Amino acid sequence: MLKIFGALLIFFVSFEPIWGHIYATELKPGNPYNVPIDFKPFVQIRDGFYFFGTEQVNWYVAHEKCRKMEADLVTFETPEEFDAISAHLKSKGVKSEHWTSGNDLGKTGTHNWFSNSQPINIQRWAPKQPDNAGGKEHCIHLGYVYKTSTLFQLNDRPCSDDKNSLFNYICEAAKPETITIVFKK
Numbered sequence: 001m002l003k004i005f006g007a008l009l010i011f012f013v014s015f016e017p018i019w020g021h022i023y024a025t026e027l028k029p030g031n032p033y034n035v036p037i038d039f040k041p042f043v044q045i046r047d048g049f050y051f052f053g054t055e056q057v058n059w060y061v062a063h064e065k066c067r068k069m070e071a072d073l074v075t076f077e078t079p080e081e082f083d084a085i086s087a088h089l090k091s092k093g094v095k096s097e098h099w100t101s102g103n104d105l106g107k108t109g110t111h112n113w114f115s116n117s118q119p120i121n122i123q124r125w126a127p128k129q130p131d132n133a134g135g136k137e138h139c140i141h142l143g144y145v146y147k148t149s150t151l152f153q154l155n156d157r158p159c160s161d162d163k164n165s166l167f168n169y170i171c172e173a174a175k176p177e178t179i180t181i182v183f184k185k
């Protein structure tokens, strides 16, 4: 179970005082009574859980920061997930660059998500990207890539050793495991 989401929900079926009564307990998977859960510092967007790191760091440091939270740099399995994150950033007035888990460090030209090794299939690249400019762009961020850009798109940039490639980052946590303990009279 993720430490960060070590949520243990206790739900009382009866609102009578518990003391003085004999109660049976029942364990239920998940959160069948929709007890509010605080996932801070992660925020839930659709069915994903994300942390938006505001420091400007290289890709490796961003990866480490996510791992320290028992999460990974974000992976966009679907265009809908990308669009939801873009909409979230837009709603906050954020236009800055953010690292994703995408890279072609294993094999130049083969872009995979680092967290699950799956190829990047979503069509959200900025025009003419990824271009591996200067032969040193191997890590993928989202941002307003060009001065004329009007939406978030993907682009490859140097993973490190580039003062113009220090970006914010997005961590994505696995779905929380929750268990509900129900006290019944």
Ligand SMILES: [Ca+2]
Binding pocket: 048, 074, 075, 076, 077, 081, 172
């Ligand atoms: Ca994802």
Ligand SMILES: [Ca+2]
Binding pocket: 129, 130, 131, 132, 133, 137, 155, 156, 157
């Ligand atoms: Ca590029």
